[in-house]
Amino acid sequence: GENVEQHPSTLSVQEGDSAVIKCTYSDSASNYFPWYKQELGKRPQLIIDIRSNVGEKKDQRIAVTLNKTAKHFSLHITETQPEDSAVYFCAASINNNDMRFGAGTRLTVKP
Amino acid sequence: DTGVSQDPRHKITKRGQNVTFRCDPISEHNRLYWYRQTLGQGPEFLTYFQNEAQLEKSRLLSDRFSAERPKGSFSTLEIQRTEQGDSAMYLCASSMWGQYSGANVLTFGAGSRLTVL
Numbered sequence A: 001g002e003n004v005e006q007h008p009s010t011l012s013v014q015e016g017d018s019a020v021i022k023c024t025y026s027d028s029a030s031n032y033f034p035w036y037k038q039e040l041g042k043r044p045q046l047i048i049d050i051r052s053n054v055g056e057k058k059d060q061r062i063a064v065t066l067n068k069t070a071k072h073f074s075l076h077i078t079e080t081q082p083e084d085s086a087v088y089f090c091a092a093s094i095n096n097n098d099m100r101f102g103a104g105t106r107l108t109v110k111p
Numbered sequence B: 001d002t003g004v005s006q007d008p009r010h011k012i013t014k015r016g017q018n019v020t021f022r023c024d025p026i027s028e029h030n031r032l033y034w035y036r037q038t039l040g041q042g043p044e045f046l047t048y049f050q051n052e053a054q055l056e057k058s059r060l061l062s063d064r065f066s067a068e069r070p071k072g073s074f075s076t077l078e079i080q081r082t083e084q085g086d087s088a089m090y091l092c093a094s095s096m097w098g099q100y101s102g103a104n105v106l107t108f109g110a111g112s113r114l115t116v117l
Helices: none
Strands: A005-009 A011-013 A019-025 A033-039 A044-050 A055-060 A063-065 A070-076 A085-091 A099-101 A105-110 B005-007 B010-013 B018-023 B031-037 B044-050 B053-055 B065-068 B075-079 B087-095 B110-114
Touching: A005 A085, A019 A085, A019 A105, A033 A063, A044 A055, A044 A063, A070 A085, A085 B005, A099 B044, B005 B075, B005 B087, B010 B018, B018 B087, B018 B110, B031 B075, B044 B065, B053 B065
Parallel strands: A011 A105, B010 B110
Antiparallel strands: A005 A019, A019 A070, A033 A044, A033 A085, A055 A063, A063 A070, A085 A099, A085 A105, B005 B018, B018 B075, B031 B044, B031 B087, B044 B053, B065 B075, B087 B110
16 A cells, blocks of 8 residues: 655744655555644644646645655745644545555744 | 534543444545544554445454444444554544545544543
């Protein structure tokens, strides 16, 4: 089955700086890549996703890039704010079937 | 329908006992997923259903775990003869899947936290 690796496991940035989280996947057939944000004690919530037919997608301060050849995708958060502090999970699936998640990145934004 | 509901939110049990968790998905969603999450880790896939059919079950899942979705609506996850290693948050998620839809957005429930003493 699909295996998703996520790096780094923890990331600390100063408010206003950018944060980048990277994920790799094993199955070249994977074609859907969402990112979820989980605040402490809360459920994961989708923040952005990308399909394999595009290389980049942006939504305000958040962007995701996909490199199908290298089988990796990244989350970019610009102008970070303290409320961005959370655990972020990447995931991958084939044809919108079972979703496999990375181990997560704990992002801390220091004011 | 305000989202995915899970019950109970917390369960403390003794080793060897059986436990059952229930998940009520968003009513129009045809897919239902079960995940297990331990502290500091991402959700670990357990199984998923499309309507009442169980389409995939993780090979990591022992025979002590069983899930059902008998009418294609709510689902139950049963763990028999619990072990301390089963202590985790059990997350349910649902989605509206379509063959030609653009994405399979999972909506998660708040989870059922299991503690095995």
